[in-house]
Amino acid sequence: MSKELKVTVNKMELPIKEYKGQRVVTLKEIDAVHERPEGTAGRNFYTNKKHLIEGVDYFQLTYEEARSTDFVERPNSQGLTLITESGYLMLVKSFTDDLAWTVQRQLVNVYFCATPEQRREAAANTAKSALAEAKAKNARARVASMWLKIAQVNPIPEYQQICAHYASAELTGGTAVLPLPEVRERTYTAEEVGRMLGVSGNKIGRLANEHHLKTPELGVEVWDKSRYSSKQVPAWRYNEKAVARLREILGNN
Numbered sequence: 139m140s141k142e143l144k145v146t147v148n149k150m151e152l153p154i155k156e157y158k159g160q161r162v163v164t165l166k167e168i169d170a171v172h173e174r175p176e177g178t179a180g181r182n183f184y185t186n187k188k189h190l191i192e193g194v195d196y197f198q199l200t201y202e203e204a205r206s207t208d209f210v211e212r213p214n215s216q217g218l219t220l221i222t223e224s225g226y227l228m229l230v231k232s233f234t235d236d237l238a239w240t241v242q243r244q245l246v247n248v249y250f251c252a253t254p255e256q257r258r259e260a261a262a263n264t265a266k267s268a269l270a271e272a273k274a275k276n277a278r279a280r281v282a283s284m285w286l287k288i289a290q291v292n293p294i295p296e297y298q299q300i301c302a303h304y305a306s307a308e309l310t311g312g313t314a315v316l317p318l319p320e321v322r323e324r325t326y327t328a329e330e331v332g333r334m335l336g337v338s339g340n341k342i343g344r345l346a347n348e349h350h351l352k353t354p355e356l357g358v359e360v361w362d363k364s365r366y367s368s369k370q371v372p373a374w375r376y377n378e379k380a381v382a383r384l385r386e387i388l389g390n391n
Contacts, residue, residue: 147171147244148237154249155209155220157197161250162220164211171241172233182229183219195225206271223250274311282308294359294372325357325375334381335388345387346374356380 168179204213282305289301307314329339
């Protein structure tokens with residue numbers, strides 16, 4: 139489909155849509171050009187669907203398939219129904235007013251009358267779009283794989299959850315299906331706790347180990363830069379409850 143190609147039917151500009159080498163219209167467009175209440179063509183479609191052949195009279199796209207097209211009309215949760223020329227003529231059999239006859243003639247003679255060259259071009263464009271989408275999916279899969287590899291070498295559960303979140307977002311094209319870790323209360327490094335309590339950060343670390351304070355209830359392990367090299371190393375952060383316990387241990391009231 140080309141967004142620039144349009145035809146006028148019943149004073150309405152109708153973007154030309156090609157799908158699998160055939161020109162198609164949506165149920166909503168049929169209602170619009172025939173000046174019928176929205177949902178009329180849809181009711182006709184579902185009432186007579188048993189007489190229609192999928193892939194000949196209509197195409198039923200899933201939500202994800204419809205999103206991958208450049209059609210202006212957005213799909214609903216059930217996807218998007220595309221009607222071919224034969225399907226259109228069957229659906230509008232019950233439209234017998236004068237306007238319906240005029241619109242049918244315009245659609246058949248102006249919209250659906252693609253030349254062989256146009257059909258070949260549409261097929262080529264469909265193939266190019268499919269190839270581009272496949273390349274994009276492969277690229278997203280490679281990025282997701284990198285995130286999962288990072289998660290495997292990182293022992294901290296929160297960081298693994300973050301990596302999994304971004305990996306799932308890549309695989310779905312932007313919508314993550316795995317959540318980020320919940321935001322916890324503010325935490326402090328051993329040095330920050332030491333400054334608050336008037337001792338060194340090393341002493342805070344020793345006290346925390348002696349009194350078994352490095353538990354999920356009292357803080358969280360994070361991935362931080364080593365003070366002695368450029369490496370990333372696990373480090374403990376203390377929450378307010380841990381600070382209060384250390385204050386009691388030190389006798390700072």
